[in-house]
Amino acid sequence: MASDRGMSRRGMSRRLRALVSDGGIHVLPGVYNAITAKIAESAGFEAVGVSGYGVSASLIGQPDVGLTTCTEIVTVSGYVVDAVNVPVIADADTGFGNAINTMRTTEQFIKAGVAGIHIEDQVAPKRCGHVAGKEIISLEEAVGKYRAAVKVRNELDPDFILIARTDARGVAGGSVDEVIRRANAYLEAGVDVIFPEGLVDAGEIGRVCRAVKAPILYNRTGISANLSLDELRGLGVTIVANANGALRAASRAMWDYLHAFKREDAALERRLKEELKDHPVGDFHAFVGFPAIRQLEEEFLPREEMLRKYEGSLGFKP
16 A cells, blocks of 8 residues: 555656647646545546645635645645545645745655646735736746746656746736746746636637647636637647536535535435445445455454454444
C-alpha cells in the first residue's frame, strides 16, 4: 500500500508533461479531497486538479477569497497524491506571498508529489476568478514570481509543470489584449502552460490560443462559456478544467440526504441501502479499500493473529 503509493509519486510530473505535449485535449476534473480524487480516477480521467475553491469550501466552509493557507492546500494535495495513480495538479493561488514566498510554495508542492501547479497574477488576498472584485499585480512583479518558481522547478524536478494563470480579462478594465501580453511574458519567464481565466466566449478563447504559442488550460465554469470538448479542441485548448462540478454535485447530494434524513430517520437508511446495493459505492467498505487491507494482513501478520482477528468477529469481512 504505502510502497505502491510512494512509487506512484515518481514519474507523475513526466506523465503530466507527456499529456500536455501529446497534441490532444484532456479534461481535468476538480477534486477537493482524496475520496473525490479516487472516484474521478475510477471514472477514467487521466489527471485530477485540486481546486482551491473546493478546498476552501469543504475544509473551512468559507468562500474562495484567500483564506486557506499554503500548508492546508499542500496537505490536502498530498493526501490526493497518495490516493490515486494519476498526475495531480494543484491550485497554488498567488504563490502565497511575493516571489520569495512563491519559491517555498513551489518547493512544498513538489515535495508533496504534485505533478504541477497553477499560480495566478492576482493581488493577495485573491478571490475566485469568476467573482467580481479581483485585482492583478504589475506585470513586472508577476514575471518575478514565475521566474522564481521556475528556478525551484529546475533545481528540484525539471519535469514539474508550471502553469501561469492570468486574471487580466476579468478585472475592472480588463481585456484579452492584456491577457495575451501577460501570457507571452510569462512564457518568456519559463512557465509551461498558460491559464487565461475568465474568457467569456469562443472568440476570446480562439484569439488567445492563436496568439499564445503554448498549451492552454481553459476553466469551463462560472462566467466562461460551457463549450463542448470538440469545440474547445477546435479552438486549440489543451486542458479543460471543470473545477467545481464534483463539489456542487456532492453538496447537493449531501443537502438532499441530510434534509431527508431529518424527516424520515431510519426509514431513509433502509431505502438507500436497497437503492445502493448494486452501485459501485454501495458497498462502501469495499470501495474505500478494506479488502486490500485484508490482503496485506494475510501477507504480513502472523497466521494465528489473523485467525484470532477474524474468526467469530462481527461485521464486514473482505
